[in-house]
Amino acid sequence: MKRDYRRSVILLLKRKWFLLSFFILSLMVAVAYVVTLFVLPGHITLLAGEDYTISIRSPLFLQAFTDSSLLKLTYMDDQAVDAFERPYKLTCTGEGRAEMEVKMLGFIPVKTIEVKAIPSQQVLVCGFPVGIKLKTSGVMIINVSSVVLENGEKVSPAEEAGLLAGDIIIGAGGKNIQSIKDLVSVIENSNGKPIPITYVRRNVKYHTSVKPFKSAEDTQYRIGIWVRDSSAGIGTLTFIDPESKVYGALGHGISDIDTGSLLQVGSGQLMRSNIKGVKKGIKGTPGELEGDFLSKNQVIGDIELNCDFGVYGRLADDFHDPKGRPISIGSHSLVHVGKASILACIRDDIVEEFEIEIQKIAKWDLGSTKNMVIRITDKRLLQATGGIVQGMSGSPILQDGRLIGAVTHVFINDPERGYGVFIESMLQQAKAVAGRYRGMPKASGF
The missing domain is CATH 2.30.42.10 (PDZ domain)
Structure with a gap:
């Protein structure tokens, strides 16, 4: 009887150990599955014709597949560091959208990644200050009394x-x-x-x-209302499309100071400006570039659109001094944590390049103007401005020889840091504005 009892106890313990081991293994797989869902991007933006590498690392032995004729997927087994890593080279043969399926063990669906291919293009990167005079469409109520x-x-x-x-x-x-x-x-x-x-x-x-x-x-x-019908200020020109002469500036929209509502464009003017002084930023108080565009009173373009991603329009046909240099764009999928630079003007109209560090990237939220957390590391800029100041919005962000975004906001309690927006979000707005201008006579100075 004792021997049978011992055998029963041993069998029971083995069964419990097996169930516990199975539970732990299942939990590990479930955790790995959930982590993989969050780590893998939901969408990737590529430049048509250029290669992009994505590395899928997971204990679930994941593999990538696609049946799209637009997307070419190549497994690079010679670049895998260990058995859990599967690097792939992605190439889109043209513009458009495709899907890439990630599966566990080759047949269990884990995640569908949307791949978008945008045209590889060059723009004129700027970084010089501009005056912005905006007249609203209608009049905005700023207070009811x-x-x-x-x-x-x-x-x-x-x-x-x-x-x-x-x-x-x-x-x-x-x-x-x-x-x-x-x-x-x-x-x-x-x-x-x-x-x-x-x-x-x-x-x-x-x-x-x-x-x-x-x-x-x-x-x-x-x-019983107080109203406003115009706004004016200083910002930074980010880029110019050399073909359409459509520009993008600020990287964020112009909102009413009292209501916070985005101002709707009735008409507007982009004006040449100089920086006359700098109000240095300190913790709790944002600094400011002190610009002058009224004394010159030189209109260099119109304003067609004021949206969440900045101000857009077309340069005047008689404006031939953009001071921009050609540069290729970089999609948000190419942006990485590490060294980068911005173009900014802190005196007269002289554009200089300053070192920064990209600290965080939010690649999943393309509807935001806060895609990157950046930190000013250049001692020259820190000494002159204390970091990011008002008027620097729109300063181009460069990384690996490409234009990847623009400065949008400053951290009030840490002026050395701020946010940046991906350049593709701005280019999308510029493309829409260029479409409106097709078939219309070119702008001229006024």
């Missing part, structure tokens, strides 16, 4: 009509509103009768009606 009547009563006509800060008034009293002057004229001539209003909120058009009241302060009719 009250109107004080003669009897001391306070009314809020705009609020009662449903208007909010950030709304853009594009029509009033049956007229198109292009400026503050247009809106004031309609309100003053209303004689207190309700005015039909057309406005835009988050790209959706709405209609309402607002009744003006005579203010006790100046006896003028008012509806």
Whole structure:
């Protein structure tokens, strides 16, 4: 009996050990599977005709496959460091999209990677300062307030009509509103009768009606809003497409300082500028490039688009001094952590190259303007500006002899560091603007 009991105990222990081992092995495979899903990119952008290497490292013995005629996939077994690594060379024969399947043991699907091929092209990389004068499409409400009547009563006509800060008034009293002057004229001539209003909120058009009241302060009719119809400032020109003469600048959009809403372009001018001084950045207080574009008053292009990825338009046909140099672009898939440089101007209109370090890369979020975390390492720039300052937005980021992005933001509490956007996001906007200009007469100075 004792012998049978011992045998039963041993069998039970072996079974538990087997189950425990199986559980641990399954858990390890599951963890490796999940980690692989996050480590492998969801999408890769290649330059058509150029080679790109991707290394798949996992204990799951993964393999890559594709049935696309656009994508050529070559396994490079001589470059594998160990049994868990499988390096592949990817080549797209032309522009377009393809899919690459990653499978475990050759037949279990793990992840589908979208491969996008964009044209290999050269642009003129710039880095010099420009003045930006932007007039909005319509007028933007920056604050909704009250109107004080003669009897001391306070009314809020705009609020009662449903208007909010950030709304853009594009029509009033049956007229198109292009400026503050247009809106004031309609309100003053209303004689207190309700005015039909057309406005835009988050790209959706709405209609309402607002009744003006005579203010006790100046006896003028008012509806209780503060508005803005223009903006001006200094930024950096990132690149110029030498064929279409379309440019890209800033790397981020111009937003209203009060509401934070992106300003919609009615018209705008890109102007030649010089840097006259630098307000050095310190922790908690961003610095600033002090530029001058009003004294020159030289328009070098128009502004067609203000979007999340910057300001775009076309250079004037009589502008022949871009001060740019030809350079090939680099897709976000080529960007890597390590040394890089930026082109920036901190005095007059002289563009200089400064060393930086790319510390982090967010390759999965192409809809953001914060794709890279960069750190200024060049002592010359740190001594002059303290790091990244206002006005440097749009400064080109170079790595391995290619244009890969542009500076967009500074860390308020660490001015030596900031964000950068991938250049392909900017080029996509420039391409859209160039498409609008096709068939139109070339711009000229004005």
